Amino acid sequence: MTAEPRRLECTEVVENLYGYLDEELTAEVKAAVRAHISQCPDCFDHCQFERAFLRFLEARSRAQNAPPELKKRIFEQILLDRTRDA
Numbered sequence: 283m284t285a286e287p288r289r290l291e292c293t294e295v296v297e298n299l300y301g302y303l304d305e306e307l308t309a310e311v312k313a314a315v316r317a318h319i320s321q322c323p324d325c326f327d328h329c330q331f332e333r334a335f336l337r338f339l340e341a342r343s344r345a346q347n348a349p350p351e352l353k354k355r356i357f358e359q360i361l362l363d364r365t366r367d368a
């Protein structure tokens with residue numbers, strides 16, 4: 283028997299998603315969320331979407347005074363990041 287993290291329900295993952303993305307969870311909960319996401323396509327998509335959305339908000343506030351060319355590059359980078367693993 284391997285020491286697997288506690289199994290979470292999808293609703294628990296969604297509840298913890300912002301904490302997960304903000305790195306505010308304990309190592310144990312974080313491992314459980316990550317394990318769930320790696321096996322659940324629904325939660326994986328949800329996580330990717332929220333992550334991209336948070337990045338978008340962050341980038342938008344940073345890019346406020348940036349020239350249009352730079353803004354375009356920042357948003358292209360966010361879209362590229364969405365295809366990476368969680």
Ligand SMILES: [Zn+2]
Pocket residue numbers: 291292295318322324325
């Ligand atoms: Zn799930």
